[in-house]
Amino acid sequence: MNKPYNFTGATVLTVSAALSLLGLAGCSGVRTTTNEAKAVAVQPAPDAGFIEHPERQTQRVDLPFQKVWIKSGFDKSPYRYLVVAPVNTQYMMEMDWLHSLGSANVVSDVQNDIEELARYFHHQVITEFKNDPHHRFTILYGPPAKPQPTLRLELALIQIDPSQPVLHALGWLTPGGGTAAGVVNQRRAAFEGRLRDLNTGEVVATFADRDMQDAGPLDLTRLTWYGPAKGILERWAKQFVQVANRKPGEVVTDPTPFTLRPF
Numbered sequence: 001m002n003k004p005y006n007f008t009g010a011t012v013l014t015v016s017a018a019l020s021l022l023g024l025a026g027c028s029g030v031r032t033t034t035n036e037a038k039a040v041a042v043q044p045a046p047d048a049g050f051i052e053h054p055e056r057q058t059q060r061v062d063l064p065f066q067k068v069w070i071k072s073g074f075d076k077s078p079y080r081y082l083v084v085a086p087v088n089t090q091y092m093m094e095m096d097w098l099h100s101l102g103s104a105n106v107v108s109d110v111q112n113d114i115e116e117l118a119r120y121f122h123h124q125v126i127t128e129f130k131n132d133p134h135h136r137f138t139i140l141y142g143p144p145a146k147p148q149p150t151l152r153l154e155l156a157l158i159q160i161d162p163s164q165p166v167l168h169a170l171g172w173l174t175p176g177g178g179t180a181a182g183v184v185n186q187r188r189a190a191f192e193g194r195l196r197d198l199n200t201g202e203v204v205a206t207f208a209d210r211d212m213q214d215a216g217p218l219d220l221t222r223l224t225w226y227g228p229a230k231g232i233l234e235r236w237a238k239q240f241v242q243v244a245n246r247k248p249g250e251v252v253t254d255p256t257p258f259t260l261r262p263f
Contacts, residue, residue, distance in 0.1 A: 045190035064254035082137035087118035088156035124237040159190035
């Protein structure tokens with residue numbers, strides 16, 4: 001049974017530290033709402049290695065992801081079952097800024113948060129497919145009892161940029177900034193994904209995306225280094241369902257909910 005997921009171990013700020021950041025929430029910018037605008041504002045993430053042949057991927061204006069490859073002749077219509085694999089975090093653990101933090105205990109805390117974010121992403125994807133009014137896929141938690149056309153969705157989180165005010169408030173940035181300070185606070189997250197025929201083991205599609213989002217109103221009890229990343233994960237989960245239900249010729253847009261702000 002798919003139980004509601006709650007963050008219970010995420011690293012948070014104290015209320016007093018959070019209050020010191022309230023003054024940073026008022027910058028203005030220009031909101032963008034199209035795939036084209038996102039292509040200008042958010043550059044694709046470098047290939048992390050989860051996708052075996054990233055060179056086959058191209059940008060498609062009819063899909064919300066920055067890099068896509070679909071096997072020639074692939075027909076999704078016979079597939080009615082979907083297995084969602086646990087989200088891979090291997091590449092997140094290799095991020096430069098993570099290893100620029102000054103304390104082994106802090107690194108351990110962030111790694112635990114990353115694992116929880118992966119579980120949250122997995123939960124959101126399953127929940128969105130289960131709540132799909134079109135019932136495009138039936139979610140399975142393993143191979144079907146009898147062979148049926150089944151797809152396996154395999155995802156890897158490859159990037160989540162930390163929030164600079166939060167890292168400063170927690171005392172996590174190394175003196176003088178360095179690598180961590182160079183990438184923080186860009187409010188970006190990225191994933192790579194594969195779609196595999198569960199019966200044959202063949203990869204029939206790959207896709208990757210990097211997205212960006214503003215932080216919402218501050219929740220003083222749950223302010224975290226990963227800021228608005230959960231909102232990005234939630235949006236991707238919804239987009240997977242939209243793409244699954246997409247009709248030939250239909251465009252699935254990416255309503256990039258961010259403003260071009262300097263922090």
